[in-house]
Every structure is written in structure tokens, then in C-alpha cells.
Amino acid sequence: MRDKIVAGNWKMNNDQYQTKELLSNLKSSKIPDDVRVMVAPSFTQLSQSKNLLNNTNISVIAQNMNAAHSGAYTGEISADMLKGIEVNTVIIGHSERRSIFNESDEILKEKVKAALAADMEVIFCFGEELQERKTNNHYKVVANQLKVALFELPEIVWKNLILAYEPVWAIGTGETASPQQAQEMHAYIRKLIAQNYNQSTAENLAILYGGSVKPNNAKEIFSEQDVDGGLIGGASLKANDFIEIFSAF
Numbered sequence: 001m002r003d004k005i006v007a008g009n010w011k012m013n014n015d016q017y018q019t020k021e022l023l024s025n026l027k028s029s030k031i032p033d034d035v036r037v038m039v040a041p042s043f044t045q046l047s048q049s050k051n052l053l054n055n056t057n058i059s060v061i062a063q064n065m066n067a068a069h070s071g072a073y074t075g076e077i078s079a080d081m082l083k084g085i086e087v088n089t090v091i092i093g094h095s096e097r098r099s100i101f102n103e104s105d106e107i108l109k110e111k112v113k114a115a116l117a118a119d120m121e122v123i124f125c126f127g128e129e130l131q132e133r134k135t136n137n138h139y140k141v142v143a144n145q146l147k148v149a150l151f152e153l154p155e156i157v158w159k160n161l162i163l164a165y166e167p168v169w170a171i172g173t174g175e176t177a178s179p180q181q182a183q184e185m186h187a188y189i190r191k192l193i194a195q196n197y198n199q200s201t202a203e204n205l206a207i208l209y210g211g212s213v214k215p216n217n218a219k220e221i222f223s224e225q226d227v228d229g230g231l232i233g234g235a236s237l238k239a240n241d242f243i244e245i246f247s248a249f
């Protein structure tokens with residue numbers, strides 16, 4: 001059985017007061033036993049969030065990290081720093097990191113390796129742009145992103161990987177991939193993993209969908225066979241919306 005996962009990516013939102021309010025609302029909700037619920041606050045809110053969520057089954061995860069252990073990298077955070085405050089999962093390769101901060105698949109590959117070497121779990125994001133889908137290149141683009149960033153990894157580390165397919169045209173736009181589009185791509189990805197590794201690695205891998213998941217579409221998307229949950233941006237900032245989404249399986 002694959003994990004069901006719903007992760008909220010807060011991006012650069014929520015100061016210490018908003019964090020406290022949102023998390024206390026989440027805490028008072030019923031978290032389904034069979035869903036791993038995660039929140040990804042900004043770096044400055046990680047410790048407070050860990051404290052506030054102590055003794056709950058909501059995990060606190062990071063939005064990014066640097067591949068280096070330490071050194072002259074002004075403004076950056078290492079895997080060891082995250083592990084030091086017991087943040088054990090990190091999102092790598094979000095499309096905003098790719099497009100705004102110029103993180104290529106080569107750079108992301110190093111980040112993934114560093115996180116896995118530090119024994120962290122990685123949520124690796126990837127997905128095509130609108131033009132690439134319009135020209136019917138979406139499968140090729142996704143295959144290449146996975147090949148460059150992930151397919152040199154040994155099979156053993158795949159138990160610590162979660163994939164998040166996030167078509168760029170659906171992120172923050174209110175436009176979602178249809179459940180069928182998500183399912184088709186997820187099935188294709190699972191097939192690629194089976195070809196490059198083996199069937200059981202592919203079967204055990206959680207593949208999340210991200211891009212304008214909302215309370216009114218989560219159930220339909222999550223009910224697709226190869227969709228194991230979601231990475232949620234905007235709707236994870238509103239307690240009621242996020243609760244409805246992680247309760248939607």
C-alpha cells in the first residue's frame with residue numbers, strides 16, 4: 001500500500017501570528033489516520049511550527065535547501081540544519097525555484113543527493129509548461145526532468161522519495177489538470193520508474209498532484225488510481241480548505 005499524502009506548501013506566506021492561528025485550527029481538526037498530512041512553512045517558522053504541532057500527526061517539512069553542507073553560501077540552509085531541528089522532509093525542485101531562482105535539473109540533482117545522504121525524505125517537483133503541453137511535448141519534458149535529476153540514484157534510496165507532478169500552467173492559476181490528465185501523467189511516470197528500476201519500486205512510490213487543488217476538486221483528483229495525494233499551495237493557507245482537502249480521500 002502506498003502512502004496517501006497531502007502537503008501544504010505555504011511559500012513566502014504566514015508570519016508568526018498567522019502560523020499560530022492556522023496551525024491551531026488544523027490541530028483542532030480530525031486528521032484521518034491513513035493520510036500523512038504535512039505543512040511547509042517558511043524557514044523562520046519551522047521551529048515554532050514544530051513546537052505547535054508537537055504530539056500531533058501533522059509533520060513540518062521544508063520548502064527548499066542547499067546541496068552544500070556548510071560554507072560561504074549567504075542566505076542558504078543545509079540539510080544538517082533542517083535535521084538539527086528534526087525537520088526530516090524537504091521539497092526540492094518546485095517550479096518557482098526552477099523559474100525564479102534558475103534551479104536546473106542538474107542543480108536539483110545535487111540537492112536531492114545531499115538531502116538523501118542526510119537521510120531526509122524528498123518531495124521532488126517537476127512538470128511541463130503550457131507551451132510544452134500545447135505542443136504535445138509534456139511526456140518528453142517530464143521524462144527528461146526525472147532522468148537528469150533522479151535516474152542515476154540507486155534503487156535503495158527511492159523509499160525516501162515522493163514525486164509531485166505539478167504542471168506549471170496549473171500552479172496558482174486556478175486552472176487544474178483534469179483528473180484524467182493527472183492520471184495519464186502519473187501512470188506514465190510510474191511506468192518510467194518501473195522501466196528504470198523495477199515494478200515494486202514503481203508500485204511503492206507515492207506520486208502527488210499539484211496545481212490548483214481545491215476543496216471542490218480534490219476528491220475527484222485523489223480518486224484516480226495513480227494519484228496518491230496532493231501538494232497544495234494557495235488552499236493550504238486557509239484552514240478550512242486544507243482540512244477539506246486532506247479529508248477528501
Ligand code: PGA
Nearest residue numbers: 171172211212232233234
Ligand atoms: P497552488 O500551488 O495549489 O496554489 O496552485 C501548488 C504548488 O505550488 O505547489
